[in-house]
Amino acid sequence: MAAALTLSATMAFAADGLPNVTILATGGTIAGTGATSTTTVGYTAAKVGVEKLIEAVPELKKVANVKGEQVFQIASENMTNDHWLKLAKRVNELLAQKDVDGIVITHGTDTIEETAYFLNLTVKSTKPVVIVGAMRPSTAISADGPVNLYNAVTLAGSKDAVGKGVLVALNDQINAGRDVSKTNTSTADTFRTPELGFLGYMQDNRPHFYRQVVRKHTAEAEFDISALDSLPQVDIVYGYANNNRTALDALVKAGAKGIVHAGVGNGSLSNAMKPGLIEARKQGVLIVRSSRVGNGIVARNGEANDDELDFVASDSLNPQKARILLMLALTKTTDAKAIQKMFYTY
């Protein structure tokens, strides 16, 4: 299956001088407008349509045959599971076509890392999928959107990006959708993979790759959203000094099927929170221990006896990414041991 997909992706690339890249626009700052050229905070996101984004970068024509589609027009803090299902289905439809070589998704930066990981697990193709955004609105001095879009289209049209999983490309760097995070509220170099490292650079009209993710993704992933119109409810509970179980209990009462605990340190559970998590698990709610630290491994049977409690350790996924894997895992099984395996696979 994966070999056939690789072959078809390669053949499509060879069919024409320029690759065919579709840009799916979803909103964000890259499509934002401010009152003046110096407005870089307090602008309005998700205003400019995809055709205007493309027109603003005439250089795109030199690197790809570009088509644009406005999938939705939102600030990415409003991204929902429904948006993800719609987007993943559209990406899969397009990538199944022989005349589409790669996809670029323009996106608000706040939840890029979540959409990237969701697609990394649900896209059924090895063809390149690149998510891009901007930190300055389109009207700003030195707007970063145009160069980021140019690099993203170049990357999505490159054979070097085939089979690398969903990529996030901003600020001349290529990051893996699995590992990347927004690390600064406002600077242009916000997207980083601090401990594991980014994959390569965009320079001189081409990608330069130095590493790749070994965890399974895209064509090799077992998740199939093609027949789904909703995902199981999974929520996040935060760990902090003097915390309590009030929010946890409310989420469980509201019907959460899974809870990701963004614990302190190595996924530690306070004496105030732990009994609530144990009760929730007894009621059938899946519990994943992650960490608010944002880097490192949450070790199974480390800060809690996961074997005894039937909990899952998040491995290296941060809470917002662990939430996505748990939702998708719950579409396949409710067995905590099987879900733990998925956390070591993806």
Ligand SMILES: NC(=O)CC[C@H](N)C(=O)O
């Ligand atoms: N830089 C941005 O894209 C942030 C704008 C907005 N909050 C969003 O995520 O869509």
